Every structure is written in structure tokens, then in C-alpha cells.
Amino acid sequence: MLKDITIGQYFPGSSLIHRLDPRFKIIILFIYILMLFAGDSFICLGVGAVFTVFAILLSRIPMKMFLKSLKPLLPVLLLTALMNLFFVTSGDVIFKWKFIKITSEAVSISIFMFVRITLLIMGSSLLTYTTSPITLTDAIERLLSPLKKLKMPVHELAMMMSIALRFIPTLFEETEKIMSAQKARGAEIDSGSLTARAKNMVSILVPLFISSFRRADELATAMECRCYRGGEGRTRLRQLKSAPRDYIALTITLMFYICNLIVGKL
Amino acid sequence: MAILETQQLTYVYSEGTPFQKTAVDNVNLKIDEGEMVGVMGHTGSGKSTLIQHFNGLLRPTSGKILLDGEDIWADKKKIRDVRFKVGLVFQYPEYQIFEETVYKDIAFGPKNMGLDEAEIKRRILETANDLGLKEELLQRSPFELSGGQKRRVAIAGVMAMNPRVLILDEPTAGLDPAGRDKILGHIKKYHERTKNTILIVSHSMEDIAGFADKILVMNKSKLFCYDETEKVFARAEELSAIGLDVPQITKVFMKLKAQGLDFGKDVYTMEYAKNLLLKKLSERGGA
Numbered sequence: 002m003l004k005d006i007t008i009g010q011y012f013p014g015s016s017l018i019h020r021l022d023p024r025f026k027i028i029i030l031f032i033y034i035l036m037l038f039a040g041d042s043f044i045c046l047g048v049g050a051v052f053t054v055f056a057i058l059l060s061r062i063p064m065k066m067f068l069k070s071l072k073p074l075l076p077v078l079l080l081t082a083l084m085n086l087f088f089v090t091s092g093d094v095i096f097k098w099k100f101i102k103i104t105s106e107a108v109s110i111s112i113f114m115f116v117r118i119t120l121l122i123m124g125s126s127l128l129t130y131t132t133s134p135i136t137l138t139d140a141i142e143r144l145l146s147p148l149k150k151l152k153m154p155v156h157e158l159a160m161m162m163s164i165a166l167r168f169i170p171t172l173f174e175e176t177e178k179i180m181s182a183q184k185a186r187g188a189e190i191d192s193g194s195l196t197a198r199a200k201n202m203v204s205i206l207v208p209l210f211i212s213s214f215r216r217a218d219e220l221a222t223a224m225e226c227r228c229y230r231g232g233e234g235r236t237r238l239r240q241l242k243s244a245p246r247d248y249i250a251l252t253i254t255l256m257f258y259i260c261n262l263i264v265g266k267l
Numbered sequence: 268m269a270i271l272e273t274q275q276l277t278y279v280y281s282e283g284t285p286f287q288k289t290a291v292d293n294v295n296l297k298i299d300e301g302e303m304v305g306v307m308g309h310t311g312s313g314k315s316t317l318i319q320h321f322n323g324l325l326r327p328t329s330g331k332i333l334l335d336g337e338d339i340w341a342d343k344k345k346i347r348d349v350r351f352k353v354g355l356v357f358q359y360p361e362y363q364i365f366e367e368t369v370y371k372d373i374a375f376g377p378k379n380m381g382l383d384e385a386e387i388k389r390r391i392l393e394t395a396n397d398l399g400l401k402e403e404l405l406q407r408s409p410f411e412l413s414g415g416q417k418r419r420v421a422i423a424g425v426m427a428m429n430p431r432v433l434i435l436d437e438p439t440a441g442l443d444p445a446g447r448d449k450i451l452g453h454i455k456k457y458h459e460r461t462k463n464t465i466l467i468v469s470h471s472m473e474d475i476a477g478f479a480d481k482i483l484v485m486n487k488s489k490l491f492c493y494d495e496t497e498k499v500f501a502r503a504e505e506l507s508a509i510g511l512d513v514p515q516i517t518k519v520f521m522k523l524k525a526q527g528l529d530f531g532k533d534v535y536t537m538e539y540a541k542n543l544l545l546k547k548l549s550e551r552g553g554a
Contacts, residue, residue: 012285063284063285065283065284066284178357178362179362179363181319181324181357182357182360182362182363183363183375184324184350185322185324185350185354185355185356185357185425186350186363186375186376186379186424186425186428187347187350187351187376187379187380187428188375188379189347189379192344192347203365204363204365204375207365208362208363208364208365211362211410212362
């Protein structure tokens with residue numbers, strides 16, 4: 002159940018994609034998303050798909066992990082596809098039963114949406130799979146730093162994000178542990194009636210909240226003990242440096258984007 | 268008659284991902300009814316994974332677990348009954364407490380078993396007594412108790428289910444020596460009253476040496492040995508080679524033996540050592 006969730010997980014490695022500057026990776030992801038949403042023909046999506054497969058192969062992370070990242074979102078994907086299937090009314094009717102009408106356009110739109118969102122999730126997963134949470138938040142902080150001029154607490158936001166990301170796996174682990182402990186006491190969590198399950202959620206949520214608050218408290222104390230006072234005057238251990246490969250990657254992405262635009266205009 | 272038995276038990280974590288790891292590798296063992304078993308092993312040796320198989324929290328990748336000679340996974344729907352027969356107390360069990368009173372928290376397990384109020388009450392009073400929890404404590408909130416008391420409340424929560432096999436994963440972790448002795452004493456008391464089979468996971472040899480009939484040692488996902496306490500401690504050198512240590516007192520007596528003072532049997536508890544020495548001294552005095 003919980004172990005299916007791979008969002009935010011990082012697979013250490015040293016592939017080209019792993020070594021790219023995280024700031025460039027975020028920008029590339031942004032262009033990638035634009036690319037997916039700019040075109041509305043299957044050929045445009047094809048260009049996106051080629052780009053995705055190309056990047057995944059370069060990352061040397063097994064394709065299986067990307068399919069796994071889709072698993073928890075499958076209901077959302079299917080719902081989107083079904084909504085489009087039933088509510089798009091233009092085009093030729095190819096199937097009719099009572100009040101349900103399915104048109105040829107509805108079929109193609111729902112497939113299109115399904116593929117588009119699938120690619121979107123895979124692309125975003127690639128970013129988190131190949132970038133450690135710490136470098137990711139570093140990069141976000143750097144990219145958002147112009148907003149500091151507008152009095153935006155950029156450093157604080159980035160710190161909050163990195164703490165949140167850092168504790169996702171811990172929280173999952175903790176939930177799993179508490180679930181096992183309550184299951185050992187005969188709580189019905191995976192089995193049993195819906196009401197029994199809902200009741201048993203209390204036995205998991207209460208300990209989880211208590212330990213989260215305790216952990217937050219401990220972390221705050223630990224940070225204060227090390228004289229943490231926010232971002233002002235703070236230097237970093239790892240400086241982000243861009244290399245030629247980052248510019249090459251960006252150029253290739255832009256080429257794909259332009260290619261996508263041209264194909265869309267045809 | 269063995270109450271718990273494993274046959275070629277193997278468990279692989281995260282199979283098919285880069286994090287794949289065999290945590291339990293082909294373990295065969297038989298645990299007899301009424302025994303007190305100490306489970307030892309280095310961190311990451313697979314002992315915690317192994318014990319989670321005994322009550323069906325983990326399903327083996329291959330191999331079988333038999334409870335009373337029956338495969339616990341034969342009928343998936345009956346796995347909950349297995350959990351009532353084999354109680355498991357996790358490490359730092361106080362973090363699983365959630366009810367508003369101590370009484371209600373201990374009652375959670377028995378209630379899940381479908382027992383009636385009178386029986387639940389009887390069991391709670393009994394286990395509270397075993398664990399030295401005073402009656403007036405039962406109506407207090409568990410969150411205002413001390414760490415040691417919370418630990419005992421959590422253990423009581425599993426004991427009250429009166430499982431035929433009780434497994435405790437490091438019940439003394441993070442406690443001071445006084446708290447440790449107290450908990451171990453309570454467990455012993457419970458064992459004497461119920462005669463149930465008990466498995467205790469522990470890092471500390473001294474803890475286990477005092478009262479385990481048998482010792483199970485895990486090393487690198489494999490069963491290193493499972494034998495009577497004295498026979499296991501007799502293999503002191505092998506144990507220290509895999510990063511475990513025999514009790515201090517055993518080491519002292521091994522040194523004595525090396526210097527020519529042989530007491531015949533292996534010594535692993537203070538009490539036994541004291542009696543042996545006193546006997547030896549009085550023999551000399553008489554001579």
C-alpha cells in the first residue's frame with residue numbers, strides 16, 4: 002500500500018541526468034511541461050514521448066520504477082480519461098446505449114489526455130528520482146531568489162520545503178510501524194468492514210500526530226542549538242555550479258520544444 | 268510438540284528495485300511450547316524481520332511458518348486469528364498508545380478479539396498486576412505517565428490478549444538499569460503465571476542469560492544457532508567473531524578456566540557464579 006508511493010523518492014546514481022545542475026533540471030522540466038501542453042496533436046505528444054524515453058534511458062533508472070510512480074495516480078488518470086470519454090460530444094457517434102453516447106473524438110481526446118498526463122508524471126518523477134531533495138530545494142531557493150527583493154521569505158520557504166521533503170519517508174516509515182503495531186493488536190486496517198477500518202484509523206492517526214509534533218519540537222530545538230537564525234548571511238557548503246553539459250542539455254530541450262512547435266503548426 | 272515452526276523461511280525486501288535485500292535467508296527452526304527464548308543478533312541481522320513473520324505481519328517470499336503444525340498462510344482470512352495467538356510487542360511500543368485512559372488502551376486488543384466486558388476487565392486487572400501498574404493508574408491518561416510506565420502500559424496491551432506466544436522486540440531499549448530489571452522481572456512473573464511461550468529480542472547478553480531456556484542467534488540474515496543457553500554461550504569465541512558478546516561473568520570464568528581453575532560447567536549468571544564460588548570456598552575452608 003504505502004510502499005507503492007514513490008513520489009519524492011530519490012535513487013542515488015551518477016548518470017548524466019543525475020549530474021546535471023538541479024537549476025537547469027527544473028528549467029528543463031518547466032519547458033518540458035510547456036511542450037506537453039503547447040501542442041494538441043498526437044505528433045506533438047510523440048515528440049514529448051521521444052524526449053521522455055530519451056531522458057529516462059540516460060538516467061539509467063529502470064523503466065519499472067516510472068510505471069510504479071504511475072500506480073498511485075492511476076485512479077486520477079482513469080477518471081480523467083472516462084470524463085472525457087463520456088462528456089465530449091463533438092465528432093461522429095460510434096457507440097450509443099440509452100443516454101450514453103461515445104464519439105470518435107471523445108475516444109481520441111481521452112487517449113490524448115491519458116498519455117499527456119502519463120508523460121507529465123513520468124517527467125516530474127525523473128526530476129525527483131535523479132535529484133536529492135536537498136539539492137532540489139537549494140535549486141528552488143536560487144531560482145526564486147529574485148523574489149527576495151519583493152520581501153518574499155524565499156529562504157524560509159525553501160527550508161520548510163526541504164524539511165517537509167526530508168520527513169516524507171520518515172513519516173511513511175512511522176505510519177507503517179504504527180500500522181503494524183496496531184495490526185498486531187488485532188486492528189482491522191487492510192481487511193474488515195469500512196466502519197471498522199475508519200474506527201481503526203484513529204488508532205493510527207493519534208500516535209502519528211503525537212510523534213510528528215514531538216519530532217517537530219526536537220528538530221526546532223536541534224536547529225536552535227546550532228544557532229540557526231534564518232537565511233541572512235548564511236553561506237552554503239555546496240555551491241551550485243553550471244557546466245557545459247547543462248547548457249547542452251538545455252539547448253537540446255529547447256530544440257525539442259521548437260521541433261514540437263513546428264510539428265504542431267503543420 | 269513445537270508450537271512455532273519455520274520451514275525454509277526466506278524474505279526479500281523491495282524485490283526488483285535497486286534496494287533489494289534478503290533479510291531472512293532459509294531459516295528452519297522449531298520453538299517448543301512454554302519455552303522462554305532469547306533472540307539475539309547484530310543490528311540488521313534480520314531478527315526483527317524474522318519475528319514479524321511469526322504473527323503474519325510479513326508474508327514470506329518463500330517457505331512456511333507453522334503454528335501448531337498448521338501453515339498460518341493456508342487461509343488468508345484467518346491471519347487475524349494468528350495475531351491473537353501470537354502477540355508481538357514492537358520496539359518502543361509506547362509510541363502506539365492512543366486512547367484517553369490507560370484502561371481503554373490496554374482494552375484495545377482484547378476488544379478486537381471480541382471478548383465481553385467482564386472478561387476484558389478481568390484480563391486488564393490481571394496483566395496490570397503482572398506489570399506492577401497500580402489500579403488507580405488505569406483511569407489516568409497514558410500520556411501523563413513516565414516513560415517506563417508508558418512502556419509497561421503498551422506491553423500490557425498485548426499481554427492482555429493472552430497470546431500463546433508472546434514476542435517482545437527489545438522491551439528494555441532506552442531504559443535505565445533499574446527500569447530494565449523491573450520490566451524483565453515483570454515479564455518473568457507473567458511467564459510463571461501463564462506458562463506461555465515467550466521470545467525476547469535483546470542486544471544485551473546479561474538480560475537474556477538470566478532467564479532464557481534457549482537462545483536463537485541470527486547473523487547476516489541466516490540462523491546462526493538455536494540451542495540451549497549454556498550451549499550457545501559455550502561458543503563464546505564464535506559469538507564474538509560475529510560481533511556479539513558473552514556476559515561479563517562468563518568471560519571472567521573462562522579466564523579462570525584458562526588459568527587452571529575449572530568449575531566444569533559454563534557460568535553465565537551472577538547468582539550461579541556466586542553460589543559456585545561460595546561452595547568452592549567452603550570446601551576449601553572445610554579441608
